[in-house]
Amino acid sequence: MSCERMESRILGYVDGRLKESERLELEKHLTECAPCCLRVNEFTAVSGLLDELPLIEPSPEFDTRVHARVAAEPESNASWWAWMHFSPRIAFAASMLLVMTLWLGYRTGTSPTPNIPNDDQAMMQDLPVLEDHDVLQNFEPLKDLPPGPEDDDADAQQPQRM
Amino acid sequence: MVRTDVQLMLDVKAGDGNSFELLLQRYRTPLVNFLYRMVRNREQAEDLAQEVFLRVYRAREDYVPSAKFTTWLFRIATNLALNSVRDNRYQKLEVSIDAPVSVDAEDGDERTMDVPEKHPNIEQHLVEDARRKMIRHAIDKLPEKQRAAVLLHKYEELDYAEIAKILNCSESALKSLLFRAYEALRVELAPLVAQHARH
Numbered sequence: 001m002s003c004e005r006m007e008s009r010i011l012g013y014v015d016g017r018l019k020e021s022e023r024l025e026l027e028k029h030l031t032e033c034a035p036c037c038l039r040v041n042e043f044t045a046v047s048g049l050l051d052e053l054p055l056i057e058p059s060p061e062f063d064t065r066v067h068a069r070v071a072a073e074p075e076s077n078a079s080w081w082a083w084m085h086f087s088p089r090i091a092f093a094a095s096m097l098l099v100m101t102l103w104l105g106y107r108t109g110t111s112p113t114p115n116i117p118n119d120d121q122a123m124m125q126d127l128p129v130l131e132d133h134d135v136l137q138n139f140e141p142l143k144d145l146p147p148g149p150e151d152d153d154a155d156a157q158q159p160q161r162m
Numbered sequence: 163m164v165r166t167d168v169q170l171m172l173d174v175k176a177g178d179g180n181s182f183e184l185l186l187q188r189y190r191t192p193l194v195n196f197l198y199r200m201v202r203n204r205e206q207a208e209d210l211a212q213e214v215f216l217r218v219y220r221a222r223e224d225y226v227p228s229a230k231f232t233t234w235l236f237r238i239a240t241n242l243a244l245n246s247v248r249d250n251r252y253q254k255l256e257v258s259i260d261a262p263v264s265v266d267a268e269d270g271d272e273r274t275m276d277v278p279e280k281h282p283n284i285e286q287h288l289v290e291d292a293r294r295k296m297i298r299h300a301i302d303k304l305p306e307k308q309r310a311a312v313l314l315h316k317y318e319e320l321d322y323a324e325i326a327k328i329l330n331c332s333e334s335a336l337k338s339l340l341f342r343a344y345e346a347l348r349v350e351l352a353p354l355v356a357q358h359a360r361h
Contacts, residue, residue: 008337011315011344045358046347049297050316058194062208066186066215073219 003029006036014043167231175222182222186215192318193239199313200243201250202302210246214239230324237328240310247306293354300350308343315340 006029012018013026030037165173165181167188173181193214198207217238301309307329314325326336348355 007341008334011337011340015315017321042348042355043344045355046344046351047316048358049351049354050301050312050347053199053294053297055191055195056198056204058190058211059204059208062190062194062212063186065208066190066212069212069216070182070219073216 003033003036006033006039010036010040010043013040014047168227171218171222171225171231172227174219175225182219185218189235190215193235196236196313196318197239197243199298199301199317200240200306200310201246202298203250206246206250210239210242213242229327232318232320233324233327236314236318236320236324240314240328244306244310296354297351300347303350304343304346308339308346311336311339312343312347 006026009018009022009026013023018026030040165184167185170181170185174185190211193211194207197210197214198204201207201210214235218235301312304312311325311329314320314328315322320328322333322336326333329336329339331339
């Protein structure tokens with residue numbers, strides 16, 4: 001073992017946390033290396049000095065203060081998101097409902113609405129009717145038919161042609 | 163049968179207040195001591211320890227036992243302590259322009275500690291008191307991350323993997339950090355180290 005490798009193991013050795021094989025390897029190095037041996041002794045002394053510091057006890061009011069702070073907390077931090085987290089079926093049903101609502105809304109928004117034609121468009125749409133009207137008016141067999149009641153009315157409203 | 167920390171925490175999560183009480187009893191002294199050694203002020207250490215327990219309580223519903231409970235607990239404590247130390251340092255820098263903080267003033271809390279009176283001899287007690295002050299002062303002089311590493315390793319006896327997680331570093335980086343910390347302590351405490359080595 002090199003002195004550099006000692007660096008990562010020396011504290012483990014001092015605290016007795018090394019594996020058996022590591023400890024034996026390190027001890028072998030210590031028999032051959034005086035500076036590392038000195039360092040181990042010094043680190044052991046530092047560790048012993050740190051043990052000299054006494055523990056303190058929390059003040060008698062400590063628990064009371066913790067209880068008071070905990071009591072001031074809301075009963076439950078669970079939001080409805082947390083509730084959904086624990087109810088996947090409800091979360092799924094709610095999601096499907098949302099998707100359906102959006103889909104229906106989309107359908108309604110994009111459905112073909114009756115176009116209100118302007119005057120030119122109305123005229124263009126009526127052109128085939130006018131063509132039919134010309135054909136019917138010039139259709140010879142129809143001229144032989146007796147005039148209908150509508151035609152009589154029309155004649156009655158028109159001034160008599162002599 | 164003694165319930166593990168994780169079992170207790172899962173019971174807290176299920177709404178059992180008594181389990182929280184057991185965790186409080188189990189960890190209040192280690193936490194207060196760790197925080198006291200970090201921030202060097204007893205009142206502040208107790209406030210921070212209360213904050214740690216409050217955060218544990220608040221996090222109960224999201225608790226998942228993915229790591230050791232102590233790792234989680236001391237991670238909260240260490241983060242709070244490091245923030246507090248940094249805040250205090252800035253405050254002290256502002257104050258020190260007019261009134262430098264003396265070592266005696268920093269150690270004012272020591273008089274309130276419950277140190278058992280083992281030695282009726284006043285002189286011997288004074289010597290031991292001075293010795294403890296020197297040790298505390300050496301720990302205080304460590305950079306805060308080194309200090310946290312030493313305290314978690316030495317007093318809380320957490321393993322390297324846990325401390326590395328708490329300090330958010332690799333295990334090899336932690337070992338290097340600890341080595342440098344012990345080197346600094348060895349230098350700072352040289353007279354006591356020599357004395358200790360002789361015994």
